[in-house]
Amino acid sequence: MLKCIIVEDETLAQDVIKSHLSRIDRMELVGVFRTGPEAMEALQTLDVDVIFLDIRLPGISGLHFLRGLTDPPLVVLTTAYAEYALESYEFNVIDYLLKPISFERFSKAVNKLLDGRLYTPAGRGITGPPGSPLPGSEGSAGIASLPQGDHIFVKSNSKFFRVNFSEITYVEGMKDYLKIHTPDYTLVTHQTMNELEKLLPARLFIRVHRSYLVAIAHIRAIYGNSIELGKVTIPIGVNYKEAVMALIGRK
Secondary structure: OEEEEEEOOOHHHHHHHHHHHHOOOOEEEEEEEOOHHHHHHHOOOOOOOEEEEEOOOOOOOHHHHHHOOOOOOEEEEEEOOHHHHHHHHHHOOOEEEEOOOOHHHHHHHHHHHHHOEEOOHHHOOOOOOOOOOEEOOOOOOEEOOOOOOOEEEEEEOOEEEEEEHHHOOEEEEEOOEEEEEOOOOEEEEEOOHHHHHHHOOOOOEEEEEOOEEEEHHHOOEEEOOEEEEOOEEEEOOHHHHHHHHHHHHHO
């Protein structure tokens, strides 16, 4: 069950999203807020997996609110204004829904979350990570097995997906979840970074930040406090810089 909140100042828009959510299993609404500060305060105590966030809010905008979160949950933006789409990309949001939001469009966004798979443009048309998903129990989560030579099985929702080490470009930590990024898809799993780090081969992966672990083979450049992985730039944390510099020395 994914717990979600709505941050929206218009009552009608709130009602539409609440109505859509009531028709979808495995989504639990735990709060509705009119402003960013109200939601920010609630996030200090609420366990939230997903935010349905309006962009134009009283006081600070939805994007300013999002920029102020150090460890945000997954985010689906809702707005009547298409011109914010480009700016929203920097926040790595799950989807961008234009009002009025139909149930068909809303359910398409939510299914990305419930399937546990979030696809990058390069993965358009792909139905899932390579390898057949294995049936799993609803109660378990995270990494399903120890490394098996060149891959691990990752639990995402009620399925196990085989993920080859060679596919992974980097892993991003988000509160109680991880995003495992590959060139073709991103897999979301309920797991801690420390647990996954123990399972990935140290010769292939390096922890460079509290929230990032990268595949050494995909590093294009290291400069200052940053690592370049293709079009993605990853920060180097202060506590991890020595290990990164040692990596350069080994090369």
